[in-house]
Amino acid sequence: MDLKRFDRAAECEWRIAAHGAMRVPAVIFASESLMRDMDDKVFEQITNVASLPGIVTAAYAMPDAHWGYGFPIGGVAAFDPDDGGVISAGGVGFDISCGVRTLHTGVTESDVRRVQVRLADRLFARIPAGVGSTGALRFAPRELDTILAGGARWAVEQGYGRPDDLARIEERGCVADAAPDAVSDAAKRRQRDEMGTLGSGNHYLEVQVVTDTYDARLAEAFSIERGEVLVSIHCGSRGLGHQIGTDYLREMAISAKQQGITLPDRELACARIDSSLGQRYLGAMRAAINCALANRQILTHITRQVFADVIPDAALSLLYDVSHNTCKVEQHVVGGEARRVFVHRKGATRAFGPGHPDLPEALRDAGQPVLIGGSMGTASYILAGSAGAMQRSFGSACHGAGRGMSRHEAAKRWNGRSVIDELAARGILIRSLSARGVAEEAPGAYHDVGAVVDAAELAGLARKVARLEPLVCVKG
DNA sequence: ATGTTC
Numbered sequence A: 001m002d003l004k005r006f007d008r009a010a011e012c013e014w015r016i017a018a019h020g021a022m023r024v025p026a027v028i029f030a031s032e033s034l035m036r037d038m039d040d041k042v043f044e045q046i047t048n049v050a051s052l053p054g055i056v057t058a059a060y061a062m063p064d065a066h067w068g069y070g071f072p073i074g075g076v077a078a079f080d081p082d083d084g085g086v087i088s089a090g091g092v093g094f095d096i097s098c099g100v101r102t103l104h105t106g107v108t109e110s111d112v113r114r115v116q117v118r119l120a121d122r123l124f125a126r127i128p129a130g131v132g133s134t135g136a137l138r139f140a141p142r143e144l145d146t147i148l149a150g151g152a153r154w155a156v157e158q159g160y161g162r163p164d165d166l167a168r169i170e171e172r173g174c175v176a177d178a179a180p181d182a183v184s185d186a187a188k189r190r191q192r193d194e195m196g197t198l199g200s201g202n203h204y205l206e207v208q209v210v211t212d213t214y215d216a217r218l219a220e221a222f223s224i225e226r227g228e229v230l231v232s233i234h235c236g237s238r239g240l241g242h243q244i245g246t247d248y249l250r251e252m253a254i255s256a257k258q259q260g261i262t263l264p265d266r267e268l269a270c271a272r273i274d275s276s277l278g279q280r281y282l283g284a285m286r287a288a289i290n291c292a293l294a295n296r297q298i299l300t301h302i303t304r305q306v307f308a309d310v311i312p313d314a315a316l317s318l319l320y321d322v323s324h325n326t327c328k329v330e331q332h333v334v335g336g337e338a339r340r341v342f343v344h345r346k347g348a349t350r351a352f353g354p355g356h357p358d359l360p361e362a363l364r365d366a367g368q369p370v371l372i373g374g375s376m377g378t379a380s381y382i383l384a385g386s387a388g389a390m391q392r393s394f395g396s397a398c399h400g401a402g403r404g405m406s407r408h409e410a411a412k413r414w415n416g417r418s419v420i421d422e423l424a425a426r427g428i429l430i431r432s433l434s435a436r437g438v439a440e441e442a443p444g445a446y447h448d449v450g451a452v453v454d455a456a457e458l459a460g461l462a463r464k465v466a467r468l469e470p471l472v473c474v475k476g
Numbered sequence B: 001a002t003g004t005t006c
Helices: A032-037 A040-049 A109-113 A116-126 A141-157 A163-168 A185-191 A216-221 A238-259 A276-310 A387-392 A407-413 A416-425 A435-440 A449-458
Strands: A007-010 A013-016 A026-028 A059-066 A073-079 A086-088 A099-108 A204-213 A228-235 A270-272 A317-323 A325-334 A337-346 A369-372 A380-385 A429-432 A462-475
Touching: A013 A040, A026 A040, A032 A449, A040 A059, A040 A073, A059 A449, A086 A276, A086 A337, A099 A109, A099 A276, A099 A369, A109 A116, A109 A204, A109 A228, A109 A462, A116 A204, A116 A276, A116 A429, A116 A462, A141 A163, A141 A185, A141 A276, A163 A317, A185 A238, A216 A462, A228 A276, A228 A462, A238 A270, A238 A276, A270 A276, A276 A317, A276 A325, A317 A369, A325 A387, A369 A449, A380 A449, A407 A435, A416 A429, A416 A435, A429 A435, A449 A462
Parallel strands: A026 A059, A429 A462
Antiparallel strands: A007 A013, A013 A026, A059 A073, A073 A337, A086 A270, A099 A228, A099 A317, A204 A228, A204 A462, A325 A337, A369 A380, A380 A462
16 A cells, blocks of 8 residues: 555554545554555545544554455444434445354363364364354244344353353343344345354364463453463354345445435445434344354354363353454544444454443453454464553454455465465364365465554554464364 | 355
8 A cells, every 4th residue: 555645643553634525534553564565445445434424533444454345344433323324234244243252271282282183073073164054953033033132142041151151242142122123034044054153264163272471460361371272263143144234235225325325435335323224224233243142152052062072171161252343332432522323343343441331340450352363374362452442443453364365366376285284284283174265264365463463552452462373273 | 254146
């Protein structure tokens, strides 16, 4: 990206003053090196977002930002319903509430190394992964409505997990005001056999070891120690969320035209938050959030069963669960006063700072765990949300490494089998049904996740707590 | 991300 188009406000903060149709400035948080590598499309898309009605303060892009549908992936934007603010299906994304949850295991790397192959094989046998994968569970439409209203809370009531898991999930496992009635029958049909499945693309279940901790106080608050094994599950709302995105994008494109909302890009189709379409989308999107939370909860239950069998000493407890693709109603201080705004985070993680009332008591002094998934075979990081994020980015931070190469290009460049063999030689076991999928997800297709989290920290959005390396990875 | 092309 051409850096001359920006005002450098700080080492990792690049501003674009409002001009043309922009209602507010745009801000990218990144190092100079990440900025140089960043797709020009991010500049175009973030300035487009800044022109949407009712946007508050600024449009933001995180250090891992790249080209997305309408909004960049790694985009954050807040809208005020009392100022004509909008909700955009493209601003949430197709994989609604895709996210990561990380579990403690209480065992060490050597405990896993002893049984590593069996653990990899058993997880792969039990965790359905891949395009169109189906699970062991089947739900009639009415049961699905209960899931869409109840989220992880429903799952725990059904015996998938423990009541104390819920405090460690955003919204305590169930987002309010979900509207299963606003979800099409087609979306529900697609989901009836996909609960408890991982999906494809960059989704994974990974067994990881803590290689480094950076802040002793925060590591202790998160109960993280070097050498401990963790499990991270990265997946979303599967076919249901995708179908909701498709359904409402179509409807928003038609309605925006009728309402005279001028769009710089038709992919930014949106509806006023206070319109009936806006409210229906919000209800459907919240149903998809609950679907994703229930999905990750069921996968947690299966993972616990596998560990109980292969490593009986392990005790899996939830560190935290974050969502990456959402729009949430939150209170933020804008121009010195508390305002209720609708925060779109697309490929961005909520990163609430210390003292936030939505955090469970055990984590409140430390700040929210921010779980950063690396690319396959590379490190992941755990950060802590900060007061800086509350001031600078509506309580948001980055979400991952950020793709640097298209799937097509990666599939041409790498051979899946070779990628698996090379990682196995480094002690990392990959299990996947799709060699092409593995090639598309080759570590070289992504930016350096370490550079991304360093930039997030330097920008004042989050504090580094721990670095993890993979031991086993089940891929879609 | 996605019954990987409405």
